[in-house]
Amino acid sequence: MAKMKKGVRLDHISKIYQDPKTGKDFYAVKDTSLTIEPGSFVTLLGPSGCGKTTTLRMIAGFESPDEGEIYLGDEAINALTPNKRDTAMVFQSYALLPHYNVFDNVAYGLKLRKVPADEIKNRVMHILDLVELTGMEARMTNQLSGGQQQRVALARALVIEPSVLLFDEPLSNLDAKLRVSMRTEIRRIQQEVGITAVYVTHDQSEAMALSDNIIVMNKGVVAQMGTPQEIYYHPVSEFVADFIGEANFLKGTMDCLDGDHAVLRVEGHPARVPAKEGMEPGKEYTVVLRPESAALRDEGGLPCTVTLSCFMGSYQNYHVTVGNTLVKLTDYNPKNKRVYQVGESCSLAFDPESVHIL
């Protein structure tokens, strides 16, 4: 596949829809600008209704943007119909053609491009080998399992060698185990082919496992863009912190600076956190504390009371209250540790380097 890789660029894109109930117009996507580098795997992540699928469908050409321009490589593609765009989409419902067998489904796009028959055969077989469906060519699509159907859909999109591969929540119809193995597959194939991929999902673990970059969307706007690590460790807002993984928010007023650390007063008790630029004493700040980065001790941290203690196998799940704030904790590998029981008073401790100040 010696084709030039192309990126995608959205330049101040907006899409307006009409609310079917109230008849009022609203922004499904608002003034969104983003750049997807050639060959990278980018995920649009967000809750339902955040505009991620609308964005994807605008890239594919099924929806037309109300403001802004979409570029594929250097070419503005706003006015191109989906069949003229060099993109291929993998649909949530697979959308295989039910009256064709596996081979004909994969060959469909090539036939439309008038590729000679023997070349079609070679390319289809090669792709089916890539998605590990060799020997299934003659099956009708309804004789396949969900995972196999998903592979056919992927093969069909790959075989026409598009510049950009689009995924619309492709794994949401599969069961949990298959979802995990398919996402590894998708990542492997994308890297093998080296194709640019835009992937829509509401599943944050899927986004983490797959992406070079994650774009978190909320209410039609981009909430944060970055690598999975950046987004997990340095979320820019409570929304992002809460949507990616679990997060506890501790509010505290700043007491003073202590070198490159700041001392916050959380529920009346001092807590050391890494200082952020421009912090001022007396102001209130929010600390993002991941459940796995804190632990319970007998003493030496923030005093707290256990309200839930639940054995989950690989970890012990705690809920504790620090003053009026509820904090959720996961304590991994609890076998040889002291387990705190409901009602016990103890102490919440965390390493200052593992928290993040908003």
Add this chain to the structure above:
Amino acid sequence: MAKSQSAALDRKKLMADPVMVGTIVVLIAFLTLFILYPLAILLVDSFYGGNGFTLATFQRILAMPSFTKAIGNTLKVGFLVGLLSTIVGLLFAYVEVYVQVGKLVGGLFKVVSMLPVVSPPFVLSLSMIMLFGKAGIITRFLLGIYDNSVYGFWGIVIVQTLTFFPVCYMMLKGLLKNIDPSLEEAARDMGASRSTVFMTVTLPLLLPGLGNAFLVTFIESIADFANPMIIGGSYDTLATTIYLQITGAYDKEGAAAMAVVLLCITLLMFAVQKYYLEAKTAATLTGKASRGRMLIADRSVTIPLTLLCGLAAFFVILMYLCVPIGALFPTWGYKFSPLTFKWFGQVFSKYKGLKAFKDSFVLSLISAPITALLSMIISYLVVKRKFKAKGFIEAVSMLAMAVPGTVLGVGYIRGFSGGVFHTGFLQGIYGTGLILIIVFVVRSLPTGTRSGISALRQIDKSIEESAYDMGADSFRVFMTVTLPLIKDSFLSGLVTAFVRSITAISAIILLVTPQFLLITVQINEFAEKGSYSIACAFATILIIITYGSVLLMNLFIKYFGTSKKIKEE
């Protein structure tokens, strides 16, 4: 907020697809010219005298006692037929869905629902006269009644009820199947008796559906021309009055104004049915039943209901059988043996039967594929595409459903006999086979479109999108994806259009010229003259043709249909 950019882009994308644009333009032209325009010209003609706007025509027809009486007659018949058909239909539907019945009765039900589809519209009127009329087998020879008259109000009501109740039965069956059995089980569990459950759960859920069924048959009854024509006697309905106004009194303006009145009545009903009741039905009965229903096996319930429905079904079938049997008797009402084929012989030797069948057959055969393809294209555009004129296309093709054939016939006479807007343009098609074909197409289009739309709604939108995304243009998507997926619906649309065309009469009888002999017109003529044996012979051959084509279609679908293979899991 301005949506102008997306609108402009969508327009640009549409224009990049010349086949699609061409199709839409042709479609709009066709619908405007052959559905909207004939109705518009009726309005124009009845309000526009020689010198400007006038109400004179309406004043004139409203002063005719025969016309005002016909309005009353039509509404009375329509109301009663609607009511009776809904009740009988509900009984049949309830028994089929809720009660454990034997195989035999189940088979009878299937036949009963099938018969009106394959029969010409006036078959039941014929058999009604032959069984219960003055020389009827049952009245005269079994009961010894010599002066029974079936003509008039009750004749029409009985015949129309028997003709139209299967429509209600099929509609209500679908709705009853959608009621979740656990709702009724919950009521039973809380201590309600079976009849209380029916009155407090089933019936209220079904109420909008019943209203729907009532109005649909009401409209059918009002629009029906063939039955009142044959069995109405001196009891005229609007459809027959309009027909007589044209063929008897040569009063085309008057007929146009009458047609406007009839159209207004049906449109009003249609509007209520379509936009109020259909939405309500959908709101109360959504989704599928979660699991199978425990059928009522209690003998005190099953035996009377089975008996009742079995007898009713048997009676309906008997009525239909009467036609082919009647054609075999030497002289109906006097001599019953030996059975003879002489009437069939006369159909061909004396009454140009071959030409009649050829003309009907050829015209219907030409119009059927046009109708089927057109209705699939309309359904595709309506369900799968978005563009500005879509609302227009959908509304007009549905509007045709509410237009009685007689009204359309008068509209075509007024609209095309002097050319479009009496200018002479397109005058050439008047009196030709072409206009007959167009009428056939327009008359069958709504049924085909409706079945196409419901078939397409079942298909995941993303299947077509994926083909589009792979690089196919609209035309390719339609040919390689849409059409193969709704092949069954297309085939049955083809046959339905054929059957509807070959059995059509109401609009066609006003437009047919002597150069074409159509079977239905012939049957009507012989029945009018009282030559029932000949009429029966014609009707029998017609039924054989229509039933044969339905059988052929079912065979074809069984062996070549794709949907089955796709649906199997």
